[in-house]
Amino acid sequence: MTISKLVLIELWKRKSQLITGLLAVTLGIAVIVAIQSVSIVSEQNVARNLDNLGANILVLPQAASIDDYYTSDIDAPTLPMDYVERILTSTIAGVDNMSPKLTRRIKVGDQSVVLTGILPKSEIASKPLWQSSGLLGTELKTACASSTSANQSHGMEDKRLQRKAIDTLYSEDCFAGSQVAKRLKLSSNSQINIMGKEFKVVKILPETGTVDDDRIFANLRDVQKLLKIENQVSAIEIMGCCNAISEGLLGQLRNILPDTRVTTIGQIVSTQIETNQLMKKVTLVMLIIIFFVGGISIGNYIWANVNERKREIGILRMMGAERSTIYKMFLLKALILGIAGGILGFLLGTLAGVILGPFLAGIAVKPVYIYLVWSVLLSVAISLSGSLIPTYLAAKFDPHSNLQED
Amino acid sequence: MILQGKKILKQYRHNGGVINALDQVSFTVQKGDFVTVTGPSGSGKSTLLLALFGLIRLTSGNIIFDGKRIDNISDRKLTDIRKKSVGYILQSFALIPYLTTIQNVMIPLALEKILHKEQVKRASEILDYIGLSDRMDHLPRELSAGQQQRVAIARSIIHRPQIIMADEPTGNLDPTLSLEILEFLKKINQENKITIMMVTHSPVAAGYGTMKLHLNEGKIIGS
Numbered sequence: 001m002t003i004s005k006l007v008l009i010e011l012w013k014r015k016s017q018l019i020t021g022l023l024a025v026t027l028g029i030a031v032i033v034a035i036q037s038v039s040i041v042s043e044q045n046v047a048r049n050l051d052n053l054g055a056n057i058l059v060l061p062q063a064a065s066i067d068d069y070y071t072s073d074i075d076a077p078t079l080p081m082d083y084v085e086r087i088l089t090s091t092i093a094g095v096d097n098m099s100p101k102l103t104r105r106i107k108v109g110d111q112s113v114v115l116t117g118i119l120p121k122s123e124i125a126s127k128p129l130w131q132s133s134g135l136l137g138t139e140l141k142t143a144c145a146s147s148t149s150a151n152q153s154h155g156m157e158d159k160r161l162q163r164k165a166i167d168t169l170y171s172e173d174c175f176a177g178s179q180v181a182k183r184l185k186l187s188s189n190s191q192i193n194i195m196g197k198e199f200k201v202v203k204i205l206p207e208t209g210t211v212d213d214d215r216i217f218a219n220l221r222d223v224q225k226l227l228k229i230e231n232q233v234s235a236i237e238i239m240g241c242c243n244a245i246s247e248g249l250l251g252q253l254r255n256i257l258p259d260t261r262v263t264t265i266g267q268i269v270s271t272q273i274e275t276n277q278l279m280k281k282v283t284l285v286m287l288i289i290i291f292f293v294g295g296i297s298i299g300n301y302i303w304a305n306v307n308e309r310k311r312e313i314g315i316l317r318m319m320g321a322e323r324s325t326i327y328k329m330f331l332l333k334a335l336i337l338g339i340a341g342g343i344l345g346f347l348l349g350t351l352a353g354v355i356l357g358p359f360l361a362g363i364a365v366k367p368v369y370i371y372l373v374w375s376v377l378l379s380v381a382i383s384l385s386g387s388l389i390p391t392y393l394a395a396k397f398d399p400h401s402n403l404q405e406d
Numbered sequence: 407m408i409l410q411g412k413k414i415l416k417q418y419r420h421n422g423g424v425i426n427a428l429d430q431v432s433f434t435v436q437k438g439d440f441v442t443v444t445g446p447s448g449s450g451k452s453t454l455l456l457a458l459f460g461l462i463r464l465t466s467g468n469i470i471f472d473g474k475r476i477d478n479i480s481d482r483k484l485t486d487i488r489k490k491s492v493g494y495i496l497q498s499f500a501l502i503p504y505l506t507t508i509q510n511v512m513i514p515l516a517l518e519k520i521l522h523k524e525q526v527k528r529a530s531e532i533l534d535y536i537g538l539s540d541r542m543d544h545l546p547r548e549l550s551a552g553q554q555q556r557v558a559i560a561r562s563i564i565h566r567p568q569i570i571m572a573d574e575p576t577g578n579l580d581p582t583l584s585l586e587i588l589e590f591l592k593k594i595n596q597e598n599k600i601t602i603m604m605v606t607h608s609p610v611a612a613g614y615g616t617m618k619l620h621l622n623e624g625k626i627i628g629s
Binding site for chain 1: 418456461462481482485486487488490492494500501504505509513514515516517518519522525561604
């Protein structure tokens with residue numbers, strides 16, 4: 001028999017009381033872990049999308065929203081194809097590549113898919129992940145990064161980010177995103193009927209984790225004809241030289257394209273980043289609330305336990321237990337509660353994140369194991385803080401008056 | 407001499423006045439004595455028992471235990487004396503409800519941080535000695551009143567104290583069980599030479615004393 005064993009036995013014999021004691025701190029930790037798990041994956045997702053996107057400037061019709069760009073609504077505004085020419089013929093320096101595209105949501109059979117018209121040479125040049133799947137050609141000359149080494153100077157050390165061009169995408173050919181290929185059971189060289197016209201799937205694109213996975217890509221001219229939106233595009237993605245952007249490329253583009261929205265990808269993702277920052281602030285507020293609510297809850301539980309065990313404390317003090325032994329008894333109990341609350345909170349929060357992440361944030365959440373350590377540390381801190389006052393009072397009890405409660 | 411009280415005074419404030427719970431109490435107990443403390447309710451018997459080893463602090467007076475003054479020493483030192491040299495038996499048995507018989511008996515050894523193996527050995531011997539070796543793993547609620555008091559006695563002697571302080575140890579027992587417990591205390595007193603100081607209402611129990619103190623209104627009126 002040791003004091004530690006006595007604590008464990010007492011905990012085990014009164015385990016039903018543990019549930020109420022643990023509830024607040026466990027749920028609190030679970031909420032924080034769930035929010036953080038979703039946030040961190042969301043941040044990683046944004047970072048990966050940024051890497052994969054390649055293009056870093058977006059030209060949209062003035063009336064279009066960022067949502068239109070992603071959702072490809074049937075009546076989303078368009079801008080004239082001539083704008084590509086206008087940029088090309090301008091004296092603006094720093095435009096390495098342009099990918100005009102027309103995008104609309106259509107039906108293929110009973111499936112809803114996004115049809116995107118592209119200029120393949122330009123598009124593939126701006127899609128690093130596509131290049132890694134065999135869509136490779138000669139190196140693209142860039143305005144301020146004409147060689148691989150120059151690209152590396154912009155932090156693009158990954159070979160996938162080296163800019164390339166490929167052959168033409170023929171009129172009856174198309175690429176299929178990985179997800180849409182699965183849904184429509186497409187494979188390389190299979191046929192697909194799009195709005196009454198037969199296309200040959202020449203390539204199933206690799207999974208990128210972006211909206212591209214759910215798209216079918218065909219030649220821009222074909223798509224414009226099919227959709228009867230001649231000489232119009234939904235957006236122009238531009239790969240701009242980093243230095244040029246910082247030196248006013250966006251302003252120059254706005255000057256020659258006055259009725260458009262010229263924005264950087266950074267601005268697009270900033271919304272997501274702001275959301276993540278909001279999540280962090282929410283987490284901080286939750287943390288403060290949980291610290292107090294959890295601490296008070298644990299403190300209340302320990303205080304109830306102290307009162308319930310007044311006589312036991314008196315007996316132990318009578319038999320020669322020092323005040324430090326009483327401290328040890330209740331703080332050890334609080335420590336065990338803290339560890340249990342942290343582990344349970346982590347498991348519950350991670351489970352919630354994994355299950356709810358795809359529904360709430362549209363992302364697959366994986367367990368972040370370092371949060372287990374933080375959860376336990378936080379939970380123990382809450383538990384010990386909440387237990388300090390009840391434990392101090394328990395050790396101060398007069399053993400004689402407690403024994404008289406017989 | 408193992409225990410001596412000199413002019414022990416314990417006063418309580420009550421309704422603006424002062425009550426003398428113990429009033430100039432003096433006595434001397436020799437090693438191996440079986441002391442019985444009797445007196446009517448409120449005479450100060452239990453207060454005396456609790457005050458001797460610091461569970462109640464005195465207003466004035468001296469207590470000498472094993473040749474040393476203990477009325478003026480720190481709480482920590484008094485706690486240490488209670489842990490090593492004193493065993494307590496209370497009327498209500500004072501067993502910890504969620505611990506088994508053997509675990510309850512081992513508590514004084516746990517407080518002294520004695521190795522588990524030694525604790526089990528000594529607790530088993532004591533439980534055998536008091537005839538409860540077949541109830542080692544029972545919880546207090548699974549034992550009769552007499553058995554519970556025997557467990558309390560086992561717990562009070564397991565750490566080989568010099569003195570046992572018993573406060574109405576037969577108060578909750580029927581006459582037959584009371585006699586059994588009293589005989590047991592006598593056996594411990596005689597076989598182990600442990601001094602016993604027992605507060606009791608019972609004339610039968612008082613008859614077991616080799617030294618008798620009779621208190622009334624906080625004063626010793628007979629010994």
